[in-house]
Amino acid sequence: MRFLARRLGFYLLTAWAAITLNFLVPRLMPGDPVELLVARMRGNVDPAAIDAMRRAFGISDASLWQQYLDYLGNLAQGELGRSITFFPAEVSTVIADSLPWTVGLVGVATLISYLMGTSLGVLMAWKRGTWLDGVLPAATFMHAVPYFWVALALVFVFGVTLQWFPVSRAYGLDVMPGLTGEFAGSVVYHAALPAVTIVVASMADRILGMRNVMVTTLGEDYVVMAEAKGLTSRRVMWAYAARNAILPNITSFALSLGFVVGGSVLTEIVFSYPGIGSMLLKAVENEDFPLMQGIFLVISLAVLVANFLADLAYVVLDPRTRQEAE
Amino acid sequence: MKIKIGIGILAFFTLTAVLGPLLIGADPAATSDDGLQGPSAAHWLGTTQTGQDILTQIVYGARVSMGVGVLSAVIANAVAVAAGLVGGYFGGAVDEVLSVLTNIFLVLPALPLIIVLAGYLPQRGVASVAVVIAVTGWAWGARVLRAQTLSVRRRDFVQAARASGEGPFRIIFFEILPVLLPVIATSFLATVVAAILAEAGLSFLGLADLSTVSWGSMLYFAQNGQALLIGAWWWFIPPGLCIALIGTGLALVNFGIDEIANPRLRTVKVKART
Numbered sequence: 333m334r335f336l337a338r339r340l341g342f343y344l345l346t347a348w349a350a351i352t353l354n355f356l357v358p359r360l361m362p363g364d365p366v367e368l369l370v371a372r373m374r375g376n377v378d379p380a381a382i383d384a385m386r387r388a389f390g391i392s393d394a395s396l397w398q399q400y401l402d403y404l405g406n407l408a409q410g411e412l413g414r415s416i417t418f419f420p421a422e423v424s425t426v427i428a429d430s431l432p433w434t435v436g437l438v439g440v441a442t443l444i445s446y447l448m449g450t451s452l453g454v455l456m457a458w459k460r461g462t463w464l465d466g467v468l469p470a471a472t473f474m475h476a477v478p479y480f481w482v483a484l485a486l487v488f489v490f491g492v493t494l495q496w497f498p499v500s501r502a503y504g505l506d507v508m509p510g511l512t513g514e515f516a517g518s519v520v521y522h523a524a525l526p527a528v529t530i531v532v533a534s535m536a537d538r539i540l541g542m543r544n545v546m547v548t549t550l551g552e553d554y555v556v557m558a559e560a561k562g563l564t565s566r567r568v569m570w571a572y573a574a575r576n577a578i579l580p581n582i583t584s585f586a587l588s589l590g591f592v593v594g595g596s597v598l599t600e601i602v603f604s605y606p607g608i609g610s611m612l613l614k615a616v617e618n619e620d621f622p623l624m625q626g627i628f629l630v631i632s633l634a635v636l637v638a639n640f641l642a643d644l645a646y647v648v649l650d651p652r653t654r655q656e657a658e
Numbered sequence: 659m660k661i662k663i664g665i666g667i668l669a670f671f672t673l674t675a676v677l678g679p680l681l682i683g684a685d686p687a688a689t690s691d692d693g694l695q696g697p698s699a700a701h702w703l704g705t706t707q708t709g710q711d712i713l714t715q716i717v718y719g720a721r722v723s724m725g726v727g728v729l730s731a732v733i734a735n736a737v738a739v740a741a742g743l744v745g746g747y748f749g750g751a752v753d754e755v756l757s758v759l760t761n762i763f764l765v766l767p768a769l770p771l772i773i774v775l776a777g778y779l780p781q782r783g784v785a786s787v788a789v790v791i792a793v794t795g796w797a798w799g800a801r802v803l804r805a806q807t808l809s810v811r812r813r814d815f816v817q818a819a820r821a822s823g824e825g826p827f828r829i830i831f832f833e834i835l836p837v838l839l840p841v842i843a844t845s846f847l848a849t850v851v852a853a854i855l856a857e858a859g860l861s862f863l864g865l866a867d868l869s870t871v872s873w874g875s876m877l878y879f880a881q882n883g884q885a886l887l888i889g890a891w892w893w894f895i896p897p898g899l900c901i902a903l904i905g906t907g908l909a910l911v912n913f914g915i916d917e918i919a920n921p922r923l924r925t926v927k928v929k930a931r932t
Contacts, residue, residue, distance in 0.1 A: 346762045353771075358778055469906075472913070476851055476905020478858050481877065481898030488886050488894075499886075587764060594769025598859050602881070612770065613863055616777035628774045635767050 434607030449538025457546030479595035586642035664910030704892035738799030746807025799845035873897035
């Protein structure tokens with residue numbers, strides 16, 4: 333449990349760093365963001381919006397230290413300020429509306445990508461020297477492909493040319509949101525291409541990572557021993573080799589999660605998917621700094637929570653982390 | 659073999675970026691009346707909506723995309739070397755602080771952070787975009803270099819240098835650094851890919867310098883010019899393909915280096931299992 337406590341401490345520290353980054357960066361940049369906004373809009377800003385923004389930033393005549401404390405105090409009460417773009421909506425409301433779409437999309441796509449990529453990596457290491465090695469160059473190539481380019485290619489082939497799937501929005505214009513089968517079907521249908529994009533673009537990492545660890549594991553004595561005992565190939569492959577090889581893959585997966593989230597931001601924009609990524613771009617384009625800060629904070633916290641869950645999985649799977657405490 | 663193909667790809671794109679614009683000579687932003695033409699003898703890769711030649715844009719874009727990638731990787735690796743080597747060599751509280759800082763930047767989602775930082779930039783020039791990308795790109799290298807430094811600092815030649823009275827920074831940068839050059843090279847190549855991808859993503863969102871032609875900004879204009887709906891595949895396929903090819907080239911070189919270090923990863927001369 334000491335392992336988990338240490339990790340938890342680290343994530344809390346990271347969360348604090350993300351919060352402080354949010355506070356400091358606008359102050360370190362040349363110029364006052366509020367005045368910048370007013371100048372860009374040539375003074376055509378609602379005074380209430382200016383006031384809301386000053387409050388969101390905690391910009392006042394008080395000392396920097398006092399501003400920081402005020403800022404932390406507001407955050408502790410869940411106060412993220414008001415959005416400029418959707419004024420007078422609260423930033424938290426805007427985020428709460430878009431977050432479920434992203435979590436659903438990225439969650440399901442990441443799970444599929446992980447399961448498929450890991451299995452394929454295991455198979456490729458096992459069947460080394462067969463035609464499956466041909467996947468290797470393809471995976472190397474896919475590893476370097478930008479997410480949004482995969483999205484563009486899928487839109488072009490399956491959306492525009494073949495017209496099999498819709499290429500924008502999260503559900504059809506003809507269905508009413510609600511707990512109906514029709515709505516759920518529409519959501520799944522619309523999520524198909526964005527999900528495939530994330531799966532295709534992120535799977536290569538899993539394949540390559542799993543294959544490399546698996547190849548090393550296959551050379552271990554206990555695997556050779558298992559084979560010598562005459563156990564079935566399937567049992568040696570999954571219960572002996574893959575089970576041990578998967579541990580580093582979980583850690584690398586947790587670390588690469590930030591990239592999946594970033595990639596999904598781009599994917600959402602290609603598909604005009606109403607998730608947190610589209611919202612982030614909208615916020616940046618409109619110089620909506622409170623919304624921008626809020627979204628960055630929520631994304632960071634989500635990634636930290638996911639990392640902690642990966643650590644939990646690690647403790648369950650690796651007895652050594654549990655023995656450490658005894 | 660892998661290394662050769664990788665180096666071949668990289669050499670091709672480097673030559674394109676350095677010499678290509680001189681050979682072509684045309685202005686990548688120059689418009690013409692031949693809008694949205696498919697590939698032909700006059701325009702090998704076709705034209706954009708406003709009749710700009712796509713091959714010319716690709717060649718000039720190579721300069722910006724690779725330039726930002728390399729510049730950003732240089733900055734990121736300078737930070738990584740400083741943080742990794744100093745932390746690894748000194749140990750103790752200095753190492754503790756630098757390690758925590760490294761791990762924080764490793765965990766924070768990179769692209770959202772880049773987008774937010776770019777959002778605050780008053781001017782989004784090539785150099786400032788490179789710096790912003792470097793902010794999120796140094797942590798991995800620092801972590802690897804710290805681990806390597808921990809093992810190198812115990813070796814005899816470092817002990818000897820210390821015994822002969824050399825200062826810590828002289829030891830770090832003149833004794834340890836040269837030994838770690840292969841590791842730094844691998845980390846540098848990986849950072850270049852990440853930076854090219856980040857620049858492309860940022861330009862695609864319209865958050866980088868859109869007045870210069872880069873592969874990312876080409877994709878931005880292709881997307882906004884409805885290239886997909888019109889079916890102008892020649893507009894958006896080449897930039898993405900170039901990014902992916904450079905990434906593949908760099909990865910091949912890195913895999914090659916890994917395989918020299920770890921022979922078990924080699925694919926050649928392995929008998930298939932049944």
